Amino acid sequence: MSEALVERVAQRFQDFTGPYLREPGDGFAYRLKVEHTNRVLALATDIASASAVSGQVHLAARIAALLHDVGRFPQYKIYRTFRDAESANHAAFSVRYTLRGNMLAGVPADLRRLVLGAVILHNVRTLPPTLPPETLAVARIVRDSDKLDIFRVMIAHFSQESPLHPEVALHVQPHPTAYTPAVLAGLLKGETGDYREIIWGNDFKLMVVGWLYDLNYRRSCQILHDLGYLDTIFDSLPHDPPIRDLRGRIMAHLAHRLSGA
Ligand SMILES: [Fe+2]
Numbered sequence: 222m223s224e225a226l227v228e229r230v231a232q233r234f235q236d237f238t239g240p241y242l243r244e245p246g247d248g249f250a251y252r253l254k255v256e257h258t259n260r261v262l263a264l265a266t267d268i269a270s271a272s273a274v275s276g277q278v279h280l281a282a283r284i285a286a287l288l289h290d291v292g293r294f295p296q297y298k299i300y301r302t303f304r305d306a307e308s309a310n311h312a313a314f315s316v317r318y319t320l321r322g323n324m325l326a327g328v329p330a331d332l333r334r335l336v337l338g339a340v341i342l343h344n345v346r347t348l349p350p351t352l353p354p355e356t357l358a359v360a361r362i363v364r365d366s367d368k369l370d371i372f373r374v375m376i377a378h379f380s381q382e383s384p385l386h387p388e389v390a391l392h393v394q395p396h397p398t399a400y401t402p403a404v405l406a407g408l409l410k411g412e413t414g415d416y417r418e419i420i421w422g423n424d425f426k427l428m429v430v431g432w433l434y435d436l437n438y439r440r441s442c443q444i445l446h447d448l449g450y451l452d453t454i455f456d457s458l459p460h461d462p463p464i465r466d467l468r469g470r471i472m473a474h475l476a477h478r479l480s481g482a
Pocket residue numbers: 289290311343344
């Protein structure tokens with residue numbers, strides 16, 4: 222039953238994205254979001270399976286992973302950007318278009334609430350502390366999965382393995398050594414970065430490094446470790462003393478999380 226439900230929603234997602242993918246000229250931007258969604262689903266399945274969560278949370282996390290970025294498609298079509306600040310909150314769009322497209326037909330009401338809760342919360346800077354435990358668990362799995370895949374997208378972008386697209390890295394300015402001291406200072410205090418402070422490509426990399434502080438599950442930290450993303454990012458940043466200091470702290474934090482402490 223549960224696998225069939227995920228497959229039904231996956232089919233609806235595919236039906237929803239089809240017309241966007243066929244739009245002349247914009248296939249690249251939309252294809253990125255379809256591929257991102259597929260990887261977020263795989264990551265959410267991995268994290269949920271490796272963590273002690275209920276069957277309900279496991280199922281809701283997988284469905285929410287499929288739907289979390291539904292809003293990206295109409296966002297880009299209407300506004301020609303993925304930047305929420307200049308267009309619309311894409312998580313709210315995801316909920317609106319999920320409901321409008323009846324993509325949760327046949328999903329029981331309690332599961333539906335968990336899914337929509339995780340979708341709307343997937344891009345907030347910090348989760349409200351008073352969420353019901355199951356909503357919190359689902360939201361945390363989707364947020365970890367989303368971040369882990371953005372690490373990969375970002376590395377591919379900056380190493381130019383994939384074609385450059387102005388929307389991928391949110392219009393940051395490329396520069397080999399420049400970064401914003403305030404972004405680094407925030408990370409050294411253990412704070413997660415703020416998109417609004419980002420100017421340079423290196424700022425974006427630093428902000429993404431800081432997402433380690435925000436990963437909720439030990440399995441998420443293990444995946445980050447196994448993929449070597451942090452080393453890849455630090456190798457591409459300037460090697461000055463403040464960044465070396467940050468690298469030491471970040472790696473120590475990762476080791477601490479993996480030790481299960
Ligand atoms: Fe998103």
